Amino acid sequence: APSYENIIVDVVGTKKNVGLIQLNRPKALNALCKPLFQEIGKAVKDFENNDSIATIIITGNEKAFAAGADIKEMQNNTYSTNQKQGFLQEWEDISNCGKPIIAAVNGFALGGGCELAMLCDIIYAGEKAKFGQPEINIGTIPGAGGTQRLPRYVGKSKAMEIVLTGNFIDAHEAEKMGLVSRVFPVDKLLEETIKLAERIGTHSPLIVKMAKQAVNQAYETTLRSGLQYEKSLFYGTFATVSTIYGEFHGEDRANYSNGIF
Ligand code: CO8
Secondary structure, eight states, X not given: OOOOSSEEEEEETTTTOEEEEEEXXXXXXXXXXXXXXXXXXXXXXXXXXXXXXOEEEEEOOSSEEEOSBOHHHHTTOXXXXXXXXXXXXXXXXXXXXSSOEEEEEOSEEETHHHHHHHHSSEEEEETTOEEEOGGGGGTOOOOSSTTTHHHHHHOHHHHHHHHHHOOOEEHHHHHHTTSOSEEEOGGGHHHHHHHHHHHHTTSOHHHHXXXXXXXXXXXXXXXXXXXXXXXXXXXXXXXXHHHHHHHHTTOOGGGTOSSOO
């Protein structure tokens, strides 16, 4: 396995089919410096290309999922260097991943940290988690989805409140507004997230990928063309006859959940 400086990568779950990426800059509250982001991008790609991995988890530590962009690294950026170097382009690697990515958030998920959680497919949180987009406090605005993904999760009024005040919201509020799908005790979060990842991993990887694509399309298009997209993927699932037959007859899913179709 490749070794990284800013993340720890592991394969977990009873079937060893869950890829775990732990952000590992505890002294900087997992601030998302560029090398860290490049490493996450590489780890996600490697898991995506690995047929034995069904689901990916991104997590931090108990104090912080990630406290945002690395302010110290970012403070010398200029408009022109941002343009030339394509600041934050590495994020595309993660959002292009076809396999489900689950964020397991304990502690702070602020700024870029909140945005990283939101570009995952499901967010589980520990009860001490704190979410926020505090960019406005340092004279900037969210730059990696905070103004676009957050309203899609929680609606305009709440998103505006969060982005315009910079105030933090706790895990239970985040669950109530639909940002987080479940909240767990801090020390149970990771095992519950692994259980979810394993549950998803019992299904056909091809079908899981299609389901993820279809749901994501809801955020990209009108209802009419989204429904058409869904229908064509749905019809496409019938080209995987053995899969549908197997699910229907309750056959051992392992027979066809091998990533080869
Ligand atoms: N960048 C760099 N270092 C950080 C960051 C950060 N975002 N957050 C914390 N740290 C460092 C601190 O400097 C400190 O280091 P040191 O001990 O060397 O001084 C260490 O982490 C511990 O932090 P604190 O002592 O401040 O810990 P507290 O428990 O007192 O406070 C807070 C925790 C409230 C989270 C506080 O650290 C804080 O407010 N951090 C900044 C949060 C923030 O503003 N985030 C938004 C950043 S802007 C952003 O994300 C722009 C998004 C653009 C796209 C995303 C790009 C990746």
